[in-house]
Structure formats: C-alpha cells, structure tokens
Amino acid sequence: MRAVEFQEYGGPEVLKVVEAEVPEPGPGQVSVDVAYTGVNFADLKARGEGYRVPRLPFVPGLEVSGRIRATGEGVTGLSAGQEVTALTDSGGYADVALADAATVFPVPAGLDLRTAATLPTVLPTAYALVHAVGRLQPGESVLVQGAAGGVGTVVGQLARAAGAGAVYGVVSGGAKAAYAREHGYDEVFVGAFTEAVRAATGGRGVDLALDPVGGETFRDSLASLAVFGRLVSFGNASSAPAWSVGQPELYPSGISVGGFSILTLAATAPDELRTLAERAFAKVADGTVSLPVTAEFALEEAAEAHRLMGTRTSTGKLLLRVNA
Ligand SMILES: NC(=O)c1ccc[n+]([C@@H]2O[C@H](COP(=O)([O-])OP(=O)(O)OC[C@H]3O[C@@H](n4cnc5c(N)ncnc54)[C@H](OP(=O)(O)O)[C@@H]3O)[C@@H](O)[C@H]2O)c1
Known part of the structure; x- marks a missing residue:
C-alpha cells in the first residue's frame, strides 16, 4: 500500500x-x-x-x-x-x-x-472547548485564537449556537478575518488584540478565551479575561516554552485556566471522548455547524x-x- x-x-x-x-x-x-x-x-x-x-x-x-x-x-x-x-x-x-x-x-x-x-479531531475538540472545559453560558463572551482555521471555524459556530453574547476571533490576516465573520464571529481582530478586546467589551474583558498558540498569546489571552473569566489552552502553535500560571495571576480577578488534548483524552478516557464526539457530530448532522x-x-x-x-x-x- x-x-x-x-x-x-x-x-x-x-x-x-x-x-x-x-x-x-x-x-x-x-x-x-x-x-x-x-x-x-x-x-x-x-x-x-x-x-x-x-x-x-x-x-x-x-x-x-x-x-x-x-x-x-x-x-x-x-x-x-x-x-x-x-x-x-x-x-x-x-x-x-x-x-x-x-x-x-x-x-x-x-x-x-x-x-x-x-x-474526528476538530468537532470533539471544539465541543469540549465550548462546553465540557469552557462551560460557556448563554450571554457570555468568548475570544478565539486561530478563528479561521479548522477548530476556529467550528468553535465560532458552536459558541453562537450555545447562546454566546459575543464571539470574538483573532487571525493573522484580512482574508481570514472575512472568512471568520462568515462563520459565526461578531468581530475579528488581526494580530494584536488586547486593546481591541477591552474596547469591544467596554473595558470588561471576555468570559472565555480559547488559546491554541501559547507563549505571548497565552499571556495576552489571560490579560483579556473578565472577572471570573476562564482560559482554555489547547495547543502551542508558537512553539513557546510550556506556560505556567500561579496565584499572582489567578487570585485578583478569580480567573481560572484549563486545558484540553483530544489525543490524551482518547488514550485516558475513551468513553468521555465518545460522548463528546457523538454530541459534536450531531451538531454537523443537524446543520448547526458546518x-x-x-x-x-x-x-x-x-x-x-x-x-x-x-x-x-x-x-x-x-x-x-x-x-x-
Ligand atoms: N488540544 C487539542 O485536542 C487540539 C485538537 C485539534 C487542534 N488543536 C490545536 O488547534 C490549533 C488549530 O488546529 P487545526 O488543525 O484546526 O489547524 P488550523 O487552525 O486549520 O491551522 C493552523 C492554525 O494555527 C495558526 N498558526 C499557525 N502558525 C502559527 C504560529 N506560528 N503562531 C500562531 N498561530 C499560528 C493559524 O492561525 P492564524 O494564521 O490566523 O494565526 C491557523 O489557524 C492548532 O494549534 C492545533 O495544535 C488542538
């Protein structure tokens, strides 16, 4: 073969x-x-x-x-x-x-x-980011890095379907921004995003930030959270050293940081992955997400x-x- x-x-x-x-x-x-x-x-x-x-x-x-x-x-x-x-x-x-x-x-x-x-990879991952780990609630705002890519395309639509109050994306170029706007994003920032996020949210920040980039982007995403906000790390596209976060960053605003890896979940908790996958695939089958x-x-x-x-x-x- x-x-x-x-x-x-x-x-x-x-x-x-x-x-x-x-x-x-x-x-x-x-x-x-x-x-x-x-x-x-x-x-x-x-x-x-x-x-x-x-x-x-x-x-x-x-x-x-x-x-x-x-x-x-x-x-x-x-x-x-x-x-x-x-x-x-x-x-x-x-x-x-x-x-x-x-x-x-x-x-x-x-x-x-x-x-x-x-x-198989994108749908359960996006579903886990929005629901299982991100625990997005209706009316909340979400900020997604790589918004025009595979995972980003689905996350925007799932967040919207979950009743997000505002769905913000970050991409590296103008054509990607236009694409992301056609796939569930209210506003898309090109490159630097911290000031734009504060401006778009009236200074409050976002409830949920999803980061597949790591390094400085991870730090900037953390700085973009509202009080009680959550950040979910799910990749390291920047190849930066592994992040670490402690009390000084988390305590002042009651923020939290989580993570997700579909391949690790498949190896450690395949039944949980199956549940995620079945729920996520149903969103494609019923037309909620494409x-x-x-x-x-x-x-x-x-x-x-x-x-x-x-x-x-x-x-x-x-x-x-x-x-x-
Ligand atoms: N944890 C998990 O279970 C899981 C599962 C699937 C995917 N992922 C991660 O999710 C991300 C998207 O995966 P995908 O397969 O759907 O790919 P993709 O988004 O279709 O394409 C790669 C993405 O990475 C971004 N990118 C590329 N090089 C970069 C760099 N040097 N610095 C920052 N961003 C860079 C690009 O966004 P811009 O050019 O717009 O910045 C692009 O959206 C990847 O980081 C991947 O590792 C994680």
Whole structure:
C-alpha cells in the first residue's frame, strides 16, 4: 500500500510517498480502507519538530474516513465494509490505517465520507472547548485564537449556537478575518488584540478565551479575561516554552485556566471522548455547524497541503483524497 512518511524532521519536503506493509489490526483495533484523511496542524508539528512522534520513520495522520477492512480480536459492534470515521493516533496518511475501536464511529446519517473525514479531531475538540472545559453560558463572551482555521471555524459556530453574547476571533490576516465573520464571529481582530478586546467589551474583558498558540498569546489571552473569566489552552502553535500560571495571576480577578488534548483524552478516557464526539457530530448532522473543506489534495500531494497550512493562508479544513 501507499503511505506518506517522514524519515527526518524538516519542512514539507521531508514527506515521502513509500510502499508499506498493510497493517493488521491487533486486539481491540480495526483497519480502515481510507477514503479521505484530514490534515491537522499537529501533523505539521510532528513533521517539523517531532510532536508526539515516538520514532522515525513516522506516518502522520490523526483522522480518516473510509470502510472497515478488518476487525481485531474482541471488537464488537463494527464490521468489515461499514463506513466509518476514525481518530487514529498516527498513520492516517496511507491507503490503510489502524484505529482503536473506541475511537471509530459510524458515519452519521446524511453525511458522506468526505464530510466524515473532517469530523474526528476538530468537532470533539471544539465541543469540549465550548462546553465540557469552557462551560460557556448563554450571554457570555468568548475570544478565539486561530478563528479561521479548522477548530476556529467550528468553535465560532458552536459558541453562537450555545447562546454566546459575543464571539470574538483573532487571525493573522484580512482574508481570514472575512472568512471568520462568515462563520459565526461578531468581530475579528488581526494580530494584536488586547486593546481591541477591552474596547469591544467596554473595558470588561471576555468570559472565555480559547488559546491554541501559547507563549505571548497565552499571556495576552489571560490579560483579556473578565472577572471570573476562564482560559482554555489547547495547543502551542508558537512553539513557546510550556506556560505556567500561579496565584499572582489567578487570585485578583478569580480567573481560572484549563486545558484540553483530544489525543490524551482518547488514550485516558475513551468513553468521555465518545460522548463528546457523538454530541459534536450531531451538531454537523443537524446543520448547526458546518466545516467547509477549502482545499483537497491527492495523498501524494501531502507536502502541498502542509505548505498551504504552514504559510498561514488556509481557512477551514484541508483534506487528502486517498481512495475516494
Ligand atoms: N488540544 C487539542 O485536542 C487540539 C485538537 C485539534 C487542534 N488543536 C490545536 O488547534 C490549533 C488549530 O488546529 P487545526 O488543525 O484546526 O489547524 P488550523 O487552525 O486549520 O491551522 C493552523 C492554525 O494555527 C495558526 N498558526 C499557525 N502558525 C502559527 C504560529 N506560528 N503562531 C500562531 N498561530 C499560528 C493559524 O492561525 P492564524 O494564521 O490566523 O494565526 C491557523 O489557524 C492548532 O494549534 C492545533 O495544535 C488542538
């Protein structure tokens, strides 16, 4: 089978198409004949700096849609030929991918395999940020970094559907700002945002800030919170040193900081992830949320997809077409 792997860390050019053995599912796993695979920012971090890469060579890819090829020992409720969408720990950039049965989901009614490939990472993550961790209440305001990206596109719509009083986004360019405004955001700031947030909220700050960037952006997001505000950290796009927060920052205004990682949750509490995923997928199936596929590449063109996302010009979701 074909797989796209990297044998060293570096730019998009280190992604190589290779011939690989078809993987066989172990106990509790299924193998999937991949139709589409989603491109995530985490794939770029894996390729560039070894994020969650246990050893080289490494086949990236955290999510696929397709048909079940084979089921491993002990798997129940899933069968060969069934159309599914799956969170994979890695290995999605290939003709056949393995996934733990706990993170394999039937394609929701009414959705095709192309749309299904956009669901596994972004939808549960966005749902957790708004609801499970962010605990957004009707009327509250929310500030979202990377508002035009995969997670950002869905968070804006989910926050609006949850009755947010105001949904603010931050992006790196004007075209992204226009896109985010079309996807649930009331106001979108380009670049620096702390003063703009204070101005937009009459000096009060926001109730919830969602940060996938880290470093200075994390600090600025913290400084943008209202009294009793919450910040949820869910990434480190800036590759800054890990943040830490203590009493001096938290006590004065009663603010709190939380975190979320879908891959860690999948490994530690798969039942919680399933609940999140089912609730989140229902929001796509009922039309509350849409995640536009703005660029699609053949599997062999994975490096092009990485270049597009890496130049910070992509919006919405990027997909690789594997065996559509
Ligand atoms: N914790 C979790 O469970 C989880 C799950 C999924 C995704 N994530 C994180 O959520 C973020 C979005 O992921 P995605 O796959 O949907 O990607 P994406 O948003 O479609 O694309 C990457 C995003 O990162 C931002 N970005 C790129 N380079 C950056 C840099 N050097 N500094 C600051 N921002 C940068 C871009 O926003 P601008 O160009 O507009 O700044 C862009 O929105 C990523 O940080 C990812 O790691 C976390």
